[in-house]
Amino acid sequence: MGEFELIRHYFAAAPCAQVGEGVVQGIGDDCALLAVPAGEQLAISTDTLVAGVHFPDPCDPFLLGQRALAVAASDLAAMGATPIGFTLALTLPHAEPVWLEGFARGLNRMAQGCGLTLLGGDTTRGPLSLTLTVFGRVPAGQALTRKGAQPGELLCVGGPLGDGAAALPLVLGQQQEAPEIAAPLLARYWSPEPQLSLGLALRGKASAALDVSDGLLADCGHIATASGVALRVERDKLPLSSAVRALLDEAAAWQCALSGGDDYVLAFTLPAEHLSALQADGWPIQVIGRVEEGQGVQLVDRAGQAITPPARGYQHFGSGGD
Amino acid sequence: MGEFELIRHYFAAAPCAQVGEGVVQGIGDDCALLAVPAGEQLAISTDTLVAGVHFPDPCDPFLLGQRALAVAASDLAAMGATPIGFTLALTLPHAEPVWLEGFARGLNRMAQGCGLTLLGGDTTRGPLSLTLTVFGRVPAGQALTRKGAQPGELLCVGGPLGDGAAALPLVLGQQQEAPEIAAPLLARYWSPEPQLSLGLALRGKASAALDVSDGLLADCGHIATASGVALRVERDKLPLSSAVRALLDEAAAWQCALSGGDDYVLAFTLPAEHLSALQADGWPIQVIGRVEEGQGVQLVDRAGQAITPPARGYQHFGSGGD
Known part of the structure; x- marks a missing residue:
């Protein structure tokens, strides 16, 4: 043999x-x-x-x-x-x-x-x-696809964003940090928890969903295109982990949250009437924006003013990788 | 993009x-x-x-x-x-x-x-x-697995054996032959025809089946082990294509048929009562042996005498590949 x-x-x-x-x-x-x-x-x-x-x-x-x-x-x-x-x-x-x-x-x-x-x-x-x-x-018919989002619905995520991208320099050994900062980020990178239970809880409720793997803005773009709607993302509502807040300044943290990849939390659109029951059941759902008529993804600040987003998407960790 | x-x-x-x-x-x-x-x-x-x-x-x-x-x-x-x-x-x-x-x-x-x-x-x-x-x-329940062969049944294949192994030196450019010999072998190598229709025709009839990818003797060994039976292979009944016969002497052709790989014809065990109807329907089924009590694969000559088979199995085309 x-x-x-x-x-x-x-x-x-x-x-x-x-x-x-x-x-x-x-x-x-x-x-x-x-x-x-x-x-x-x-x-x-x-x-x-x-x-x-x-x-x-x-x-x-x-x-x-x-x-x-x-x-x-x-x-x-x-x-x-x-x-x-x-x-x-x-x-x-x-x-x-x-x-x-x-x-x-x-x-x-x-x-x-x-x-x-x-x-x-x-x-x-x-x-x-x-x-x-x-x-x-x-x-049959209950799968969460990318194409059911309707104007007026909420845009939500299932957990903190940016951990994957913030962990990358630590994973690659390009940066050293104290264990209390590095450990949770390395854990998120090497052992992401697929949100399988949340996915089941969203059946029949969320109108569109995906997991954030390419970066929030790029992935929201996939929902917007498939559903034929616009998504408005409110930058100040992006959930950031305490580790990301400890490691990075606000601008860098937002960049990781918006354009980093490898977070593997769910992003989804939800008719507003379902939100309180899901949150009451303990699901860690954060509202980060709204579905509107139109197309594409718009990033806005606290005052509702459009912001030019940082570079979109994410080419994995190597240079030029796919 | x-x-x-x-x-x-x-x-x-x-x-x-x-x-x-x-x-x-x-x-x-x-x-x-x-x-x-x-x-x-x-x-x-x-x-x-x-x-x-x-x-x-x-x-x-x-x-x-x-x-x-x-x-x-x-x-x-x-x-x-x-x-x-x-x-x-x-x-x-x-x-x-x-x-x-x-x-x-x-x-x-x-x-x-x-x-x-x-x-x-x-x-x-x-x-x-x-x-x-x-x-x-x-x-449900009709899939052809490797584990249903019973003593007394026929051992059959769905087409010629050895073409894949005989083609290999031609594929690798190690050997040149006249087009009338090389072309059919190269075609068999690069464009094997999965025997999908034969597989459907064998549902409810064949008791065990697989496709010959590792070499006939090695693959018959998989059926013998999974079914808890012995398989007796009659060397002189192995179907050889005219291209293989033209390219190789008898000993080399048998070696390709027995121990080469990449033939992708079906090998299966069949209660004898199904044979004539399947052949009458035009399926290119060749009987090459029989299922017996016992274990392992035995190769025999025309007189029924045991023959030591050539080296079994097939390690793909590279040296030491898997």
Whole structure:
């Protein structure tokens, strides 16, 4: 048995590969088989992470395993889908037991936290990269897409913005900070929590949703375009974590919140009548603006005056990466 | 818009991305959405192809697009699944229009031939590799797995064996041959035809099935292990194409047929009572052996004497690749 065949057996024996609900056939045949309950649809999303483009190389394999699955699962949260499972295509230069053991532990931990079963995949020799495809289920017609926002609704987010971008210099070792500042930001970067429960709570309530991965303004642009509306973002209402406030001045914090990426909190539009009940249930929802007639995204200050936003979007952490 | 964002728009506009049957949401949201008919299950398979490990680099992008999807779709054929769609995770060093145009044409052609809709994916910068995840549907309980073979049944294949391995020196430019010999082998290598229709015809008839990708003996070993039976393979019954017969002497042809890979024909076990009806319907089924009590795979000659098989399995085309 070759070393890569051994890796396949290793993953097949991992705790997260034990067949979960809805999984008829897991690892070990030509295909996995999923049972989708009558009246439900299957949600599917694929993400690739390349060493040196999407994560530093080398990095802690436990953290990489955790983060890779969290980033993929966040797309299920954004659709309001209940997690089922995932496939892992892992390409690596050579099979190193210590690396694999750490990676599998991180993957297991996030998989079990999210309720995702490892269904199969492929392990190949080559430059380090990972492609994860995640699967969830959602009642027909109840998926949260990007295209239902209506003028008059609220624009909301599910948590603080800017942590991902603020963490980046720490992740890359370009900046050192005291542990009480660095630790929460590094945790947010390496172990983002996909807002799966919030996604479920928003089913039938939010009119459009996505997860903030490219930066708030760029992602709001996706909702505005898909829904054929304008989104007005009030800069002073952006929720910032205490770690970001401690690390950065106000202008830099806003820039991270508006144009950084990797936050993986949900951004969504909501008819105002649903807000108080959701907040009363304890969901950490922050209103940051409003849906209007028109198109595009407008950033305004406290007085309602338009502000030219900082550079939009986010090209991952490497220069020129995609 | 960055060059990789442009690629995403390019694929979203491809003919094979036009929403097909069962596809509720294609490219353009956080997740794709599939409707799986009541009483059916979803079959899923993932394959990664790495440049220099699984295909020569450089190579014709049209042929690569065609082959990558065919290899993935072959796993749907092996389960007896009706194709629905696929995701494409494409990592490439830079966005080169001529390359992309060729690749997309090859992908489109195979997608339309197989009835597969491009549902989404990811495009990233990095060393050239592709991960395709394919989706199909199959009535609950009717998927062809590896584990139902019973002693007394026939062992069959759906077409000639050894073409993939015999083509390899031609693909790699290590050997030149007259076009009438080289052309059919190169065609089999670059454009294998996933036996999707045969897979459907075998539903409810074949007791175990897979597609021959690792080499016949290695793949028969998978059925034997999963089913808890022995498989007896009769060497002289192995179907060989006229191109393989023209290119190789008998011993080399058998070696390619037994231990080469990349044939992507179905191998399956079949209760004998189904054979004549399937052959009468025109399916190119060849009986190559029998299921017996026991374990493992035994190769025998015309007289029924055991033969020591050549080296098993197949480590892709590169040395030490996986």
